[in-house]
Amino acid sequence: MAHGLTPAERDRMVASLESALAAVRGAEVTTDCRDCAHFESPDRCGMWKAKIPPGAMQHGCDAWEEGVPF
Numbered sequence: 001m002a003h004g005l006t007p008a009e010r011d012r013m014v015a016s017l018e019s020a021l022a023a024v025r026g027a028e029v030t031t032d033c034r035d036c037a038h039f040e041s042p043d044r045c046g047m048w049k050a051k052i053p054p055g056a057m058q059h060g061c062d063a064w065e066e067g068v069p070f
């Protein structure tokens with residue numbers, strides 16, 4: 001048996017990966033303050049050194065950064 005993919009196998013794999021990529025690109029992302037590296041419990045931002053207004057908590061801001069993942 002030869003190594004490699006047949007053209008049809010390759011095309012199916014490319015279509016499958018493109019579909020998965022589109023799903024990931026379309027996924028909702030969150031910048032909730034509680035998931036940000038600068039968040040200080042219960043309601044402060046270490047970056048801006050300010051209390052986070054309740055209405056802003058779930059949206060965060062443009063300075064959102066990935067925090068420790070646990």
Ligand code: SF4
Binds near residue numbers: 047065
């Ligand atoms: S998203 Fe912005 S406001 Fe919220 S904790 Fe992070 S840096 Fe502060």
